[in-house]
Amino acid sequence: MVKLNDDLQIPEIGFGAMIYSDNAAQRAVSLALKNGYRLIDTAETYGTEKGVGDAINNSGIPRDEIFLTTKIWPNARTNYKSTVSQFKKSLRRLQQDYVDLYLIHEPYGDINEEWRAMEDLQRDGLVKSIGVSNFNEENLTQLMTTAKVIPAVNQIESHPWYNENALVEYCLQRGIVPEAWSALAEGRNNIFNNPVLAAIANRHHKSVAQVILRWDVQRGLIPLAKSENESRINENQDIFDFELSNEEIEQINQMDTGVSLYPGY
Known part of the structure; x- marks a missing residue:
């Protein structure tokens, strides 16, 4: 478990529910919970909140053993009132x-008013911990001009092609835990056959x-992995019985292109 700046604890790896449909999310999250995952990540814009809720409610696992994350999808008009309304939905x-x-x-x-809400x-x-996603240093600085609570988490795109190490370090220095979405780069650029990664593996x-x-874990991030395949769901969490050397970590760091795989996201 990782201790957040509000003294709550979050699992070291999570399961992402950005999956193709509500029904698919329910099936996949059910498998993840059955196989030991306790951090489940969804969002308003994923369209999978109901499926995630169904999976949790049908799992037989006590609610206080599951760490559930969701997100508000803001737009130019989002403010205090609409943030509260969207959360309740x-x-x-x-x-x-x-x-x-x-x-x-x-x-x-209005991120400052969203944060106040x-x-x-x-x-x-109604919420135990609060945080942000896809915030850079400038966004975090703006937020902190009025914030009374420091974000517990900043969920960012981070994978070998785009590691965001500077932002990761910025967050860690301020007590903000970084999470990695698209941790496996959705398999893009033939990443699973990359010779550097394959040699380390x-x-x-x-x-x-x-x-x-x-x-990810050794850089201080909490990775979010997703799959609908039970064997891969299990494989992805079996990462705590080995350790990468500093040299291996640097080899992976050197794969960074500095270019997001999701420009304009």
Whole structure:
């Protein structure tokens, strides 16, 4: 478990529910929970909140053993009132009394007023921790001009092609835990057959995916992996019985292109 700056704890790896449909998300999250995942990540814009809620409610796992994240999708008009309204809609879709972590999905709208609303939701016990997603240093600086609560988490695109190490370090220095979305780069650029990663994986008798996720953990990130395949769901969390050397971490760092795989996201 990783300790957040609000003294709550979050699992070291999570399962992402940005999957093709609500029904597919329900099936995949059910498999993830059955196989040991306890951090589940969804969002308003994914369209999978109901499926995630169904999976949690049908899992037989006590709610307080599951760490549930969702996110508000803001636009140019999003403010205090609309943030509260959107959160309550998410809560109804999730069929829960609270969420463990609520994030601003993108730095759009009036982020300071969105954050003020989230602070109040946290104060009222509807949210345990609050954070942000896709915020850069400038966005975080703007947020902190009025924030009373430091974000617990910043969820960012991070993978070998775009590691965002400077932003990761910036967050860690301020007590903000970075999470990695698209941790496996969705398999783009033939990443699972990359010779650098394959050589490291062979050395440790692990898969390329496991090496990437381990690289995240050792850099201080919480990786979010997703799959609808039960064997891969299990494989992706089997990353705590080996350790990459500093040289191997630097080899992966050197793969960085400095270019997002999702420009304009």
